[in-house]
Amino acid sequence: xxxxxxLGAGAMxxxxxxxxxxxxxxxxxxxxxxxxHLIDAIEAGQPHPRIKVAAAxxxxxxxxxxxxxxxxxxxxxxxxxxxxxxxxxxxxxxxHIAGLRALCLTAKGFWTDPEGRIRLLPDAIxxxxxxxxxxxxxxxxxxxxxxxxxxxxxxxxxxxxxxxDLALAETLAREAATDTxxxxxxxxxxxxxxxxxxxxxxxxSLGIADGLGEATGVPRHNLKAAAFAQxxxxxxxxxxxxxxxxxxxxxxxxxxxxxxxxxxxRNKLYGVRLGKxxxxxxxxAEMNRLEQTVExxxxxxxxxxxxxxxxADEGTLPLLHAVARILQGGxxxxxxxxxxxxxxxxx
Amino acid sequence: xxxxxxLGAGAMxxxxxxxxxxxxxxxxxxxxxxxxHLIDAIEAGQPHPRIKVAAAxxxxxxxxxxxxxxxxxxxxxxxxxxxxxxxxxxxxxxxHIAGLRALCLTAKGFWTDPEGRIRLLPDAIxxxxxxxxxxxxxxxxxxxxxxxxxxxxxxxxxxxxxxxDLALAETLAREAATDTxxxxxxxxxxxxxxxxxxxxxxxxSLGIADGLGEATGVPRHNLKAAAFAQxxxxxxxxxxxxxxxxxxxxxxxxxxxxxxxxxxxRNKLYGVRLGKxxxxxxxxAEMNRLEQTVExxxxxxxxxxxxxxxxADEGTLPLLHAVARILQGGxxxxxxxxxxxxxxxxx
Numbered sequence: 125x126x127x128x129x130x131l132g133a134g135a136m137x138x139x140x141x142x143x144x145x146x147x148x149x150x151x152x153x154x155x156x157x158x159x160x161h162l163i164d165a166i167e168a169g170q171p172h173p174r175i176k177v178a179a180a181x182x183x184x185x186x187x188x189x190x191x192x193x194x195x196x197x198x199x200x201x202x203x204x205x206x207x208x209x210x211x212x213x214x215x216x217x218x219x220h221i222a223g224l225r226a227l228c229l230t231a232k233g234f235w236t237d238p239e240g241r242i243r244l245l246p247d248a249i250x251x252x253x254x255x256x257x258x259x260x261x262x263x264x265x266x267x268x269x270x271x272x273x274x275x276x277x278x279x280x281x282x283x284x285x286x287x288x289d290l291a292l293a294e295t296l297a298r299e300a301a302t303d304t305x306x307x308x309x310x311x312x313x314x315x316x317x318x319x320x321x322x323x324x325x326x327x328x329s330l331g332i333a334d335g336l337g338e339a340t341g342v343p344r345h346n347l348k349a350a351a352f353a354q355x356x357x358x359x360x361x362x363x364x365x366x367x368x369x370x371x372x373x374x375x376x377x378x379x380x381x382x383x384x385x386x387x388x389x390r391n392k393l394y395g396v397r398l399g400k401x402x403x404x405x406x407x408x409a410e411m412n413r414l415e416q417t418v419e420x421x422x423x424x425x426x427x428x429x430x431x432x433x434x435x436a437d438e439g440t441l442p443l444l445h446a447v448a449r450i451l452q453g454g455x456x457x458x459x460x461x462x463x464x465x466x467x468x469x470x471x
Numbered sequence: 472x473x474x475x476x477x478l479g480a481g482a483m484x485x486x487x488x489x490x491x492x493x494x495x496x497x498x499x500x501x502x503x504x505x506x507x508h509l510i511d512a513i514e515a516g517q518p519h520p521r522i523k524v525a526a527a528x529x530x531x532x533x534x535x536x537x538x539x540x541x542x543x544x545x546x547x548x549x550x551x552x553x554x555x556x557x558x559x560x561x562x563x564x565x566x567h568i569a570g571l572r573a574l575c576l577t578a579k580g581f582w583t584d585p586e587g588r589i590r591l592l593p594d595a596i597x598x599x600x601x602x603x604x605x606x607x608x609x610x611x612x613x614x615x616x617x618x619x620x621x622x623x624x625x626x627x628x629x630x631x632x633x634x635x636d637l638a639l640a641e642t643l644a645r646e647a648a649t650d651t652x653x654x655x656x657x658x659x660x661x662x663x664x665x666x667x668x669x670x671x672x673x674x675x676s677l678g679i680a681d682g683l684g685e686a687t688g689v690p691r692h693n694l695k696a697a698a699f700a701q702x703x704x705x706x707x708x709x710x711x712x713x714x715x716x717x718x719x720x721x722x723x724x725x726x727x728x729x730x731x732x733x734x735x736x737r738n739k740l741y742g743v744r745l746g747k748x749x750x751x752x753x754x755x756a757e758m759n760r761l762e763q764t765v766e767x768x769x770x771x772x773x774x775x776x777x778x779x780x781x782x783a784d785e786g787t788l789p790l791l792h793a794v795a796r797i798l799q800g801g802x803x804x805x806x807x808x809x810x811x812x813x814x815x816x817x818x
Contacts, residue, residue: 268700269692269693269696269697269700270693271690271692271693274689274690274691274692274693274694275693277689279689279691279693279694280691280693280694280697280806280810280813280814281693281694281697282693282696282697282700282701282813282814282815284815294818297815297817297818298817298818301815301817304810304814305814306697306813306814306815306816306817307815307818308815308818309818342621342624342626343618343621343734343735344621344626344627345616345618345621345731345734345735346616346617346618346621346622346626346627346628346629346731347621347626347627347628348730348731348734349616349629349723349727349728349730349731349734350616350627350628350629350653350723350727352726352727352730353615353616353629353722353723353726353727353730354629356721356722356726357721357722360721374703374704374707374721374726375700375703375704376697376700376815379699379700379703379721379726380696380697380699380700381696383695383696383699383700383730384692384693384695384696387690387692387695387696388690388692459627463627463651466627466629466653467627467629467651467652467653468629468631468644468648468653468654468655468723469653470644470645470648470653471641471644471645471654471655471656
């Protein structure tokens, strides 16, 4: 029975335990120093406080001081902490990962390296390993349309595992798939990571279209659909610009994940507020008061900087820039700004 | 001032008049023998009965007996009747289209040729012209995420014009674009037509996911997003199999149109009923009672036959086949059927 250790007992980490339990793995869940209350709930068999679903029976839990035990003899490890927590957890974990077959990554977002360049999270892991002189197992980017509460409840979920080592992604896809958890292997780590980091920004634009409709009573479905298609187009151009496959955003990692993010989620709800006329800062304060993190807000300027590094400017990515400008408070008419960005230019 | 004549005063025909009026064209709208009440409403300045939006001021209306006058001297004509009405209207119109620069097509669907083969609507037009010995102007497939009521109201809309004569599509895209109506030119007539014909079938699967969520109180967003991505994947494979560009479904014609169709629309609502447990025939009868046409219902078996002709079977298009089988009443558990079709196979 292979062993799967998840680092981070938040929503996604806990959810991912479920298919691995179902697939017959030994599953260990390590909570960070911020996760004690989550581990308490899991150990008590109560619903996970963030997803309101009980963790799968059979998970072995570990507290923050028990990292070495959680990792001992593990075959596959998944890092499921926030992008902010990732560097520290990676540093801690790297001392205990000799013999690992794969290091999976459900954490998503951008990382600013010591030189100030914006990079994706696998690069953070590689840089930290380099610095420590540790050789890494192959990385596997886990992406696609996975709402944690549904995955944790065993609802049908399709995901993608992407690794530069495609054979490894295929093997894991075979070993971790269940009747309700399907895995499409891919060799495009960069594409899957970038789609996941961008989708929260683009989901804000979908929310703006919804909010305009709610505010006026006149749906703006043509606008939302045009924004959706434009978001996928821009993801494809940017993925290709940094060496990924232009097709990756057309699958589960892009189309699928943006669909699920546009159906619900905090970034979309934040966009709805903007579409209804709230200011970016006011809407953010209100979301924070409700303890709802809007990942797309800090991600937008990072995405613009990342694109700039890759030579992709506003002409290539008008919707990304429109959202970033809206969030900066520099736009009076959000409808006009989104509309201008998603309407095909006159040929 | 160039002249644009729309054949068919239904929702989409009337809607398309709006951007052409705004772009400064002379716009004529011809109603079929079934459209007198629609023309009445338009002439009285009342809201169009189907879209509840008034037609753009300045449209010249023509009754079914005035087809020759409506077409006289027209530069561009758009056929906007139903797929059932298309052969007859095409036959009637072909006597009056000498000198036309372009024949546009907003009608969408499949056509069964005299040999019983399933084909797309431009092939119907070409066959009828062949039979009559009339030489056709270049055809332009008009597609993308266009809800008629929003387009008619001048809300922001992005569309695609596809013609084997790309230069023509580009010229029209320049001449008909407005501040709120953007047009992306394409040379993939087949891809745009096929996406439009297929999307109503796939929208039923999105509705099923929504209906399952409504019935249980547990959203099935992962399933809906997986179905969305799988639909786009299958559209791409089938478009490529019949000589179109595999990329066309990734843009406005596929991703965009499926998004707008999944946000609302009758096909999606029909799927919701199935997801909530109604039988296919019972749900259809109820929709018909409400005078709501479900285009995807008759289209599903035609789409399967079309795919079969192209050598694309259930292994390639599992979701299309699952929906077709559900509509035939041959499926007890619609959730399991859709889930099996959208979950990536074990590699």
